Amino acid sequence: MSGPAIEVDDLHKRYGDLQAVAGVSFTVERGEFFGILGPNGAGKTTTLEMVEGLREPDSGSVRLLGESPWPRNPRLLPRMGVQLQASAFFEKLSAREQLQTFGALYGVPARRVDEMLELVGLSDKASTREDRLSGGQRQRLSIACSLVHDPELVFFDEPTAALDPQARRNLWDVLREVQARGTTVVYTTHYLDEAEILCDRVAIMDAGTVLALDTPAALVRGLQADTRVALPAGLLSASDARALPGVGRVQDGDGELVMSTQEPARLVQALAERDRLDGVSVRTATLEDVFLHLTGREYRA
Structure with a gap:
């Protein structure tokens, strides 16, 4: 299918006296690894919630895979995945059972569960309950759950937060593999080094606006430091x-x-x-x- 994965045009969102998003525009191409960066309160989360169809913009427009995500668009749900920083799992289920449960919501065949466990390096933990996994393993399971239905577009919200350096780098390999399979990735992080390594382009936000948008290398060159x-x-x-x-x-x-x-x-x-x-x-x-x-x-x- 042709056309960008995401088209955002002049988004605005206000909460009382707070202008959370003030005229944000950007485009994400299909297959791109796109980062959204910014300090706390920059408007990243509100922007992504509007893009994902979780929140209605005050004005502006969003096209997600060629369709409007708001009002909540059921046609888009099988085509997108969302991994949140704080993931909620079903209690007392093993890693495989977690994936089977998520996959059942989309009619995913059983073989897909084993493929995802292998992708995120959890095949040997398939029978381990989620609450007995390490922090890095839980994050990888969360990523697998967001990908089990093979979405065209996936949103990752600080997937490496609170992980040790080794676990972070292991997750980088998983994320590279996700993109290599043709999935469009939208990514938020406070780790600027990983954004520089992983992202094809980044948008830097503050005070509800996009301050700069380009490849990491072009942004660094433009600084002339x-x-x-x-x-x-x-x-x-x-x-x-x-x-x-x-x-x-x-x-x-x-x-x-x-x-x-x-x-x-x-x-x-x-x-x-x-x-x-x-x-x-x-x-x-x-x-x-x-x-x-x-x-x-x-x-x-």
């Missing part, structure tokens, strides 16, 4: 560092000397010519730098 080249203390004096080509600012302290530059290649070459590359680290701008530049650094409750 300095690259930071750091040396262990004692390898180079601050005065010698300032004399190197391309060096802007020099910070000397905390056991290292840090040089800021817009010409990292020239600077690294100059360090190599002086045999000063031992222990050098190079830090370019990241999506987190873009995020903080756009939304600010103040604490959000």
Whole structure:
């Protein structure tokens, strides 16, 4: 089927004096991994609830797989999946029984349950009750439940929240496999590193509006931030560092000397010519730098 998976045009939603969403527009292509990022209170959840057909917009329009999701559209339910951050499972059921129960709502054949257990790496936990799974395993089971009916489009709400680094990276592999199967993925997260790695494009929201929308690489390039080249203390004096080509600012302290530059290649070459590359680290701008530049650094409750 042709056309975008999601078309959002000038969405608005107000709760009393709070303008939660103020003119949000974006398009998600079929098969795309699309991230929605923003601080707490940015309007992400309200936007997604309107896109998913859970909440009526005050104005604006949404097209989901070519159809309007509001009023609640039963034709869309088999074509989409939703995984929430706080998942609710049926009590006292094993991982396989959980999937069988969810699958039965859509007439899913039994073999699909085993396919999903294998996809999320839970085949060996199929007979384990949900409340005896680890946090990472429960998240993978939640993802499997949202995918058991083979939806064209799936929404993931912070699926790696509160997971340890190993569990997070295991879930990244699952999410990559989901997209590789042709599923369109819409993803929210507070982990900017995983958004930079997983997402084809990201929309950064704040105060109910989209501040920027592009590929992570294009957003980082657009920031035009300095690259930071750091040396262990004692390898180079601050005065010698300032004399190197391309060096802007020099910070000397905390056991290292840090040089800021817009010409990292020239600077690294100059360090190599002086045999000063031992222990050098190079830090370019990241999506987190873009995020903080756009939304600010103040604490959000």
